[in-house]
Amino acid sequence: MKHAYLLFIGIILLSCNSQNKNIEPDRSKHVGLTQLNSNYAFKTLHSGGEIAHAMKQSELVDEAYQFLSEIMGPKKQFCLLVISGKDWNKNAYSPVIGMPEYYRGNLIVGAGQNDMASGFEELIMSFPKEMTKNLTDTYTNDLGTFDLRLFFDKLSIHELTHSFQDPKNQEGYSMSRWLEEIHANMGLYAFYKTKKPSELKYIMSFVDFNLGNPPPDLQYTSLSDFDAHYYEMSPSNYGHYQMKFTGAAKEVIDSLGNGILKPLNDFIIKYDETWKEKITKEDFKNRLATEVDPFLLEIIENW
Template identity: 60%
Template sequence: MIRELVIALALTVLASKGIAQETSVDTAKHEGLQQLEFESTFKVLHSTGEAAHAQEEAALVNEAYQFLTAIMGEKSDFCLLVLSEKDWATHAYLPVPGMPEYYKGNLIVGAGKNSMADGYEQMLGGFPPEMTTELKAVYTNAEGEFDMQLFFDKLSIHELTHSFQDPNNSGGFSMSRWLEEVHANMGLYAFYKYQRPKELIYITSLVDFSLNNPPPQQQYNSLSDFNTHYYELSPGDYGFYQMKFTRAAQRIIDTLGVEVLKPLNDFLIKYDESWSDQLDEAAFQKRLATEVDPFIIEAMEAF
């Protein structure tokens, strides 16, 4: 599933190359959706019959939006789309139903359980029971069921943080994919640490478990590998990178505070893809340490 996500991202990037900067939301994905009556700076659209899910998601995203804008400034224009599984192929960009994503001004989330949560439940079910007892105790929902949606639902805030990295909704990227992911995980971690601390365990528990049980084979493991071989990463490598990025994000926020989110976001916008042929990884990291904070490099030493 992660492989499918990576391939789809590759196609999205290739499609965006050579296209002029855009400053408006991609409304082509909106046709046929219903608008939720919700007072906020962003529009909320949803699939038929999913108004209740849309209201719940809108409240969460709005709370996170207020938190992040107080730190980084307003994200001028974006929409929240809450989609049923049957509408996913038509209105989303990536093929993994329900997996939160952001592209060209559209923050897209699923109504109901996403396939990534199902996949992780099946994978973890293959581990010896004694290895997952504590993990399953954390990810038990109100109905007493093992439910990895308690983790994957939180990723809408990761994607919301990505939206600040693309202020013009152009679909462009910075020259460093790994730093984009660390920054997005910083926004995710900071929101739950300071706004919903009781729910933070749903993020950190899977990270802890994953880092203690790495995939048996890792073809790529450096930061430069992540940028260079982004579209070649195996599902295990990609997922393990994200867990390490989240741990680094935790260290950075715990040490530097939420204020670092803005200068780091500004840095990502400044050093866009056009810099890729001008700076190597060492030179890029030197500028990052000088222009933002040297601790960010220290936090990445695990790589």
């Protein structure tokens, strides 16, 4: 989820010749924030009163950054922003308050509950208890409260992985958004599987529940539909895609190992959106199999 659903509707990216320019993060979103004193490879800025949350998030992001950069090489010039609900409209991009996002060199996380987690909690609580027992057992926090932040807060690592796909700080996209999303979920899954295996259940339990109980009114289901209707599908349709992308990411990492993150990241950067009119979908798939790994074609063909 490079952004939550509807994140970039209405945003027009300015194009420029930047091959010889060091592109920095969008600093317009830093206004009014306080910089955390740290020695991490990235700067952390936070809303007033959120220093404890900023320290916790920066520690997690640093661990994941070290893990991912050892595989894919360093990602220069990005910032971590830890934003409270009261500052969200000013210092974040997404209309979904608190939802982790990456855009223009800024990795943004909420300092509290996010709106999407709250919405899913209400929905799940409306289901029969026997249907959701395993889910509620998994996501009950230390205070005895059902809390889907145990899932959604981990999506900051998904967004961090997007930053590696983005050496020019969001001046464009690859020619395949669904491939970007699978790769971002690969980074998320690989990190928790390798570094925090006891917490992997907080990712996969929610994914498995959603895949086993898909929304009944999915309008778009194919990979080509995802790219073609990215801005117009319903939130539930978009969310279901993300669950399937995470399932696919698990298959790839479990089958090929963490090292596959690097060639796939290079492929995403190489085949940017300017390639859309240059090669066919079949040629794109053949290049993906040849330049990255043929196993990825199994994911596409079995979608």
